[in-house]
Amino acid sequence: MNITALQRPVSLVEGVCQQLAELIRGTTSLEERWLPAERSLAEQLGVSRTVVREATKRLEQQGMLEIQHGTGIKVVNKLHRPLCDSLSLLIPDVGARLQQLNETRLSIEPDAAAFAAERATKEHIRTLRGVHEQLESSPDNAAAIEADIAMHHAIADASGNLIYRLLLDSLAEIGLASRLRTIGRIGKQTAIEHHAQILEAIERGSAAAAREAMRTHILAAGEDMDLASLKAI
Amino acid sequence: MNITALQRPVSLVEGVCQQLAELIRGTTSLEERWLPAERSLAEQLGVSRTVVREATKRLEQQGMLEIQHGTGIKVVNKLHRPLCDSLSLLIPDVGARLQQLNETRLSIEPDAAAFAAERATKEHIRTLRGVHEQLESSPDNAAAIEADIAMHHAIADASGNLIYRLLLDSLAEIGLASRLRTIGRIGKQTAIEHHAQILEAIERGSAAAAREAMRTHILAAGEDMDLASLKAI
DNA sequence: GCAAGGTAGGAGGTCTTACCACCTTCAACC
DNA sequence: GGTTGAAGGTGGTAAGACCTCCTACCTTGC
Known part of the structure; x- marks a missing residue:
């Protein structure tokens, strides 16, 4: 050679x-x-x-x-890793990172959900349903978070935009450590409901509904984190 | 040691x-x-x-x-480089990359402009004005594009969200090669007007106006690229 | 027969030395 | 004074030695 x-x-x-x-x-x-x-x-x-x-x-x-x-x-296929490293380098402070992370997610994910509603194939829908069932039947918080991330990943996938998927994979991994400490029982139940609404909107092909449902979900998750960080003081 | x-x-x-x-x-x-x-x-x-x-x-x-x-x-300080590399690896096809790039910019930049309107300091405003003057007085297309990118960079900077800045720097660099072929005289004049509106909204502190102006600008830029890519056929 | 422990081989991690390719500088030459 | 080319410093590549670590197999004991 x-x-x-x-x-x-x-x-x-x-x-x-x-x-x-x-x-x-x-x-x-x-x-x-x-x-x-x-x-x-x-x-x-x-x-x-x-x-x-x-x-x-x-x-x-x-x-x-x-x-x-x-x-x-x-x-392996972990092309999102470099972005994770960049973000960690760029914003060493964990608190600031989470806040800016949430703002960014709020910019991206509702649009990703909207595109998913417009473009998702039957295969995508099937995957989404499967992941959502996993979320519902998850035995513990760790499994719930894993399913949660998989759900967002699948939505980004269904959006047909690889950049969304790359960004969201990175943001998810960065936010993972903190989520492990925030999601509680109530959080999980809320997350299931939110995801159900998003899934339903995507299945219906309603971009506006999907966008709004995702927006609501991320705002709620953001408040969750705020509470957790307050409690940590 | x-x-x-x-x-x-x-x-x-x-x-x-x-x-x-x-x-x-x-x-x-x-x-x-x-x-x-x-x-x-x-x-x-x-x-x-x-x-x-x-x-x-x-x-x-x-x-x-x-x-x-x-x-x-x-x-050097080019933390956005890794993301550029990732995107190039992820989407080898230039055409697909540009389309998805524009969708992503449309998700991020209007929000960044809105945050800039809410958070920009006097220093940020001064920088923005300076860059905009550079754009207006740019002698050729290359200088105009450079000023254009600097403007978007400054807006992301003023948003106070480092993630926005990282993402936009990367997206700008990825899109740069194509922009060099798309901006013409008319495009430049339009860009100056759009940027003036965005700048004005940020100075006024109106998040809604800044968001809308940025949205209009990027949509126009997207159409510009479509035309250029059609012409290339 | 099965399980716990040890061992040998192969994998990446580090070090050393030598030489090659490239750039800058500066002095000698035209 | 301008040009050119040689010298020295820089990163790039090579080869081989030795270390640490992991795996798989084998031995030993139950």
């Missing part, structure tokens, strides 16, 4: 990145796969292990790989 | 990253600064050059550094 055929790789590392990315993209990504060992990759690609390491590190930061010490290099 | 005093750096690279980040943050970032050479850093931090390289590469990807072959390592 040789990299000279590729288009203007400014450096060897870049070339190897391109090859690996192509290798990853070109495979069925349904099951998590493992890459060959660093030394093996270096030999196959005709470069040193140094270059392979820098390339895999880079792809790991981009959320395409996960490097595990002593085990190997796993192919 | 020793890293053992730091809180649980899982690996040497991570420790060096933390140290470098602190080193960068702790300096006046007004002027672009240069880091010591890799070899020098390695000696100062008591680690090998390999570790320093991996750490600096990582911080470069996060948009905190820029490594220049043969010259040195520059401290």
